[in-house]
Amino acid sequence: MTFDRRTLMAMAAASVAGSAFGQTPPPGTKLALPAGLYQPTETIDLWPDGAPGAPAVPLVETVNERSTDAQLTDRAVFGISRPRMVVFRPAQSNGAAVLITPGGGYRWVVIDKEGYEMGRWLAARGYTVFVLFYRLPGEGWAAGPDVGLSDAQRAMRIIRSRAATYGIDPGKVGVMGFSAGGHLCADLATRFAVQTYKPLDEADKLSARPMIAAPVYPVISMRTPNAHPGSREKLLGPTPSVIEEQKHSPHLNVPDNAPPFFVLHAEDDDVVPVDNALLLRAAIRARNIVVETHIFAHGGHGFGLRKAIGKPAEAWPELFLNFARTQGF
Incomplete structure (x- = not known):
């Protein structure tokens, strides 16, 4: 991706304007966190005057701890009214x-297993990482099924607007998502040019297109029998129309200028059928877009980093890095 002088000037102006945002702390917990495990504190709010289209009844942000191991957190958050990014800075940026x-099935957003753990891992390898806590479509936002995409688009633009602050190349911003977050990842990578909110500032003049996209065991299809029932209902309601199903199934919306994809799934996934990944791969290939696909025999669903240990799927993060390098990322 290249940027002309006008775009660079817009980025500079957006960076100055964005620096005045008030910041909301990361999702918290009342429980003690494991000693010695880095917990990020730097955040970036997405919407300076509050997220648009708020529900009539104010939300209460709530964090549930699902782990029974005091040394292994597994938090999930819902009721997100101040969508934001939590930042992991590398010791030495690779740009x-x-x-x-x-x-989180669009029911909540997982904090540790598919957020912070991957953030730490990538930051240790030179990447600047932004973990997105996005609004949930079933909580009454006016944007409905597009509310998460609005946050993802806005997040990409803010990252680019602050490229100089973080020492990154604005053309080298990718996206990685897991499960329902994999759906959001693929949605962003296929509908990055769709206007889902009214532009606010200079940052919104920048592109929301990621350089590469990595949906991991993703929810893709919103049509039975391949749809994940819980994600589908939270996103579209109990009886969506065929048009709504198509609009929110990323494999049915791949544009000719979609970014390269890295797609990962397990054959024995008993939550999100592996056919979701295969449908996405076929649609990307039909557009002659670069795609690398890894289907592991064993892994189940939601393995992230921790549950892949000791299995062939344990290799997936390094496979992603190898693919990213081939794309100049």
Whole structure:
């Protein structure tokens, strides 16, 4: 991706304007966190005057701890009214950035397993990482099914607007998502040019197109029998129309200028059928877009980093890095 002088000037102006945003702390917890494990504190709010189209009844941000191991957190957050990015800065930047969209079935957003753990791993390898806590479509926002995409588009633009601050190349911003967050990742990579909110500032003049996209065990199809029932209902309601199903199935909306994809799934996934990944791969190939696909025999669903240990799927993060390098990322 190249940027002309006008775009660079817009980025500079957006960076100055964005620096005045008030920042909301990361999702918290009342429980003690594991000693010695880095917990990020730097955040970037997406919407300076509050997220648009708020529900009539104010939301209460709530964090649930699902782990029974005091040394292994597994938090999930819902009721997100102040969508924001939590930042992981590398000790030495390689000039690239990754926006992470964790999963949670559009019921909540997973904090640790598909957010912070991957953030730490990528930052240790030179990437500047932004973990996105996006609004949930079933919580009454006016944008409805597009509310998460609005946050993802806005996040990509803010990252680019602050490229100089973080020492990154604005053309080297990718996205990685897991499960329902994999759906959001693929949605961003296929509908990045769709206007889902009214532009606010100079940052919104920048592109929301990621350089590469990595949906991991993603929800893709919103049509039975391949749809994940929970994600489908939270996103579209109990009886969506065929038009709504098509609009929100990324494999049915791949444009000719979609970015290269890295797609990952397990054959024995008993939550999100592996056919979701295969449908996406076929649609990308039909557009002659670069795609690398890894289907592991074993892994189940939601393996992230921790549950892949000891299995062939454990190799997936290094496979992603190898692919990213071939794309100049």
